[in-house]
Amino acid sequence: MQRILFVALLFLLVQTATPAQxxxxxxxxxxxxxxxxxxxxxxxxxxxxxxxxxxxxxxNEALKRVKALKEKYPDDPKVKDLFERARKALLxxxxxxxxxxxxxxxxxxxxxxxxxxxxEEADKQWxxxxxxxxxxxxxxxxxFPAPGVRDANMHELRGKFVVLEKFEYPTNQFSDTxxxxxxxxxxxxxxxxxxxxxREWISLYEAVKRYRRLVxxxxxEGTQWTMIGRISGLxxxxxxxxxxxxxxxxxxxxxxxxxxLVPGLTFAVLAPESDLGGRFAGEERLQEIKDPLFTVKSIxxxxxxxxxxxxxxxxxxEKNFDLYVECIDPARRTTKTAMSLLRYHWDLHVSRFAxxxxxATVAPRTKIRVLKGFxxxxxxxxxxxxxxxxxxxxxxxxxxxxxxxxxxKAWTDKGLQYGSEKPHxxxxxxxxxxxxxxxxxxx
Numbered sequence: 436m437q438r439i440l441f442v443a444l445l446f447l448l449v450q451t452a453t454p455a456q457x458x459x460x461x462x463x464x465x466x467x468x469x470x471x472x473x474x475x476x477x478x479x480x481x482x483x484x485x486x487x488x489x490x491x492x493x494x495n496e497a498l499k500r501v502k503a504l505k506e507k508y509p510d511d512p513k514v515k516d517l518f519e520r521a522r523k524a525l526l527x528x529x530x531x532x533x534x535x536x537x538x539x540x541x542x543x544x545x546x547x548x549x550x551x552x553x554x555e556e557a558d559k560q561w562x563x564x565x566x567x568x569x570x571x572x573x574x575x576x577x578x579f580p581a582p583g584v585r586d587a588n589m590h591e592l593r594g595k596f597v598v599l600e601k602f603e604y605p606t607n608q609f610s611d612t613x614x615x616x617x618x619x620x621x622x623x624x625x626x627x628x629x630x631x632x633x634r635e636w637i638s639l640y641e642a643v644k645r646y647r648r649l650v651x652x653x654x655x656e657g658t659q660w661t662m663i664g665r666i667s668g669l670x671x672x673x674x675x676x677x678x679x680x681x682x683x684x685x686x687x688x689x690x691x692x693x694x695x696l697v698p699g700l701t702f703a704v705l706a707p708e709s710d711l712g713g714r715f716a717g718e719e720r721l722q723e724i725k726d727p728l729f730t731v732k733s734i735x736x737x738x739x740x741x742x743x744x745x746x747x748x749x750x751x752x753e754k755n756f757d758l759y760v761e762c763i764d765p766a767r768r769t770t771k772t773a774m775s776l777l778r779y780h781w782d783l784h785v786s787r788f789a790x791x792x793x794x795a796t797v798a799p800r801t802k803i804r805v806l807k808g809f810x811x812x813x814x815x816x817x818x819x820x821x822x823x824x825x826x827x828x829x830x831x832x833x834x835x836x837x838x839x840x841x842x843x844k845a846w847t848d849k850g851l852q853y854g855s856e857k858p859h860x861x862x863x864x865x866x867x868x869x870x871x872x873x874x875x876x877x878x
Contacts, residue, residue, distance in 0.1 A: 460511050461504055469504055472497035473521050480527040484855040485844060487530030494528065497521055531844075531852040539794040540848075542752040545728045549754075550651045550700070552724055556717035557702040564663075564694060564704060569596055576666070581625025584669065584686040592666045597690060599627055602662035604640075611672040611680075618674040618687070619662065626674060626687030629662055635692045635705060638712030642703035643695055646715040648782055649725075649754055651700060652789040660697050664690035729755050734762065736868050740839035740861045741797045743869050747859075748795050748843075748878065751784045764862055764870040780875045787877065792845035792853040795878035801841050806862075808835030837863045838872075845878040 475493040490498075501514075501521040508514045569575045575596035576582075582592070599619040607618045608631070616628040630636065647654045668689040675682035695703045702716040717724060726732075731749050738746070743762060750758035759781060760768060768777055809825075809832040810816075820828070839861040845853040860873045 459508065461508050461514060466504070466513060466517070469497065469500035470517060472500055473517060473524065476521065476524040476528075480524050483528070485527075485531035485852045486855045487851065488528055490528060494524075498525065532850045533796070533846055533852075535794060535846060535848060535850045542749075543793070545753065546651070549725065549728065550653075553646070553650050553715075553717045554700055556720075557696075557700065557715075560704070560716040561696055561702040564702070568693075569598070569663075578627065579620065579624045581620065581627065581688065583625075587669060587688075589669055592688070593668070595666050596693070597627065597664060597666060597688070599629070599662040599664070599690070600659075602629065602660045602695075603657060604631070604660070606657055607674075607676070609674055609676040611674075612670070616672070616674070616689075617662075620687070622683075622685055626685050627690050628670065628672065628674065628687045629664060629690045629692060630667070631692075633691060634712060638705055639692050639695045639703045641711065642713040642715045642718070643697065643701065645711075645718065646701045646703070648778070648785065649721065649756060650715075652754075652785045654697065654700060658697065660695050662690070662692060663694040663696065664692045667691045725754070729753055729758075731755075731758065734758070734868070738869055740801050740803070740841050740869050741799070743861060743871060744797055744841045744843060744859050747871055747874075751781070752788050754785065756781065762871050763874045764872045767872065767874070777874065783875075784878075791847075792878065793848050795843045795845045798842040798844065798856065801839055803837055803839045806836045806838050807833045810835055810837070835865050837866075839863070839869065843878050 472493055476497045479488065479491075479494065498521060501518055504511075504514045505518045573595070575598065576592065578597050578599055602617060602619055604617050609616055609618065614630065615632045617631055618626055618628055620626040631640075643654075643660075666688050669686060670689055671684050671686050673680045673682055673684045674687065693705060703713055704716075706712060706714045730753065731746050732755075734743065734746055747759065747762040749755075750762060760777065763777065768774055809828045841859045841861060842856045843859060844856050847853050854877070857877050858873075859871060859876050861869045862872045863869045
């Protein structure tokens with residue numbers, strides 16, 4: 436009996452001395468708390484639609500809790516599953532990626548070739564202009580230091596050419612005496628006031644803008660240009676762009692623009708015989724130079740919505756403005772205002788492909804819906820209606836207008852998705868060709 440009591444007492448002592456065995460599975464509350472944060476992380480990934488995003492408090496808390504669970508319960512199936520979900524969400528938060536191939540960037544190499552060709556043409560035309568108009572006694576004058584107002588003989592100076600190398604527009608633009616000018620110079624060296632309220636300026640500036648639009652998107656606004664103009668007068672005005680004009684009035688020579696040189700890039704001259712009033716070097720050979728570089732030159736009548744969006748992208752990347760216009764709904768390019776807006780968005784598109792992203796892909800989930808009219812092929816309508824019934828419905832209906840919804844993703848040079856997916860809406864009238872309606876949409 437004593438022996439039995441001794442054994443029982445020994446068993447109790449062993450049980451008391453041995454620590455309780457730790458559980459190998461997390462509690463419901465411990466696991467559920469981490470899972471709720473992982474779910475929030477996954478919802479953020481879903482909202483981002485492939486775009487990268489920085490981790491916030493919820494995302495970091497999810498990683499923190501899952502890490503603690505994985506370290507404490509490395510073999511638990513539920514913890515393993517939660518760890519894998521958190522890992523996938525973390526990867527997705529860094530953005531969807533793809534391989535950018537040389538073919539996708541070929542248009543940028545072609546642009547470099549174009550810029551070089553037009554730069555060579557600009558050098559030739561600038562040299563010819565200089566030899567014809569600036570060389571020789573009395574044709575031009577050294578700009579700085581400018582002649583003093585008391586020494587200036589306007590009878591001799593009027594009509595002479597002057598070459599102003601640090602012309603900055605719109606940085607140095609100002610208004611005075613009801614006119615617009617751009618100042619070049621300083622109080623110490625003398626001022627020249629380039630008159631930009633003239634047809635000459637508009638003609639030249641528009642020519643430079645066409646060069647940027649059609650050849651070289653890298654020509655930034657505000658770049659220092661060289662202005663070539665003729666002296667037309669002398670005037671006392673305040674070269675201050677501020678509203679209050681706190682600066683002093685300064686005498687300066689009024690200059691009427693004759694040509695613009697962007698060193699190493701382009702040269703624009705007046706062309707009175709042209710409806711445009713001016714042209715950039717090589718513009719008369721624009722199609723001849725660019726045409727061999729175009730990979731798509733026309734749009735087939737049976738083009739699909741997805742392919743039309745791809746052609747639209749190619750037109751922008753290759754700076755094929757005519758093809759870009761042909762992609763767009765004719766109803767959206769009928770007036771001068773409409774064409775001006777179309778060109779405005781062209782400039783934005785070209786700039787984005789040059790600076791923000793380099794390629795776009797089309798998602799294979801296009802949706803087509805009927806906006807107006809009757810289309811018996813839509814859905815299962817054809818199955819239920821007789822030919823006579825369909826004919827009567829067509830006679831009473833408005834002309835058929837369909838809309839297609841096409842989604843695209845844009846990619847950076849490093850193969851990272853830029854932003855989220857974007858929708859593009861297209862229209863087709865009477866089962867004819869598809870056209871892009873929302874041409875302003877980003878990729």
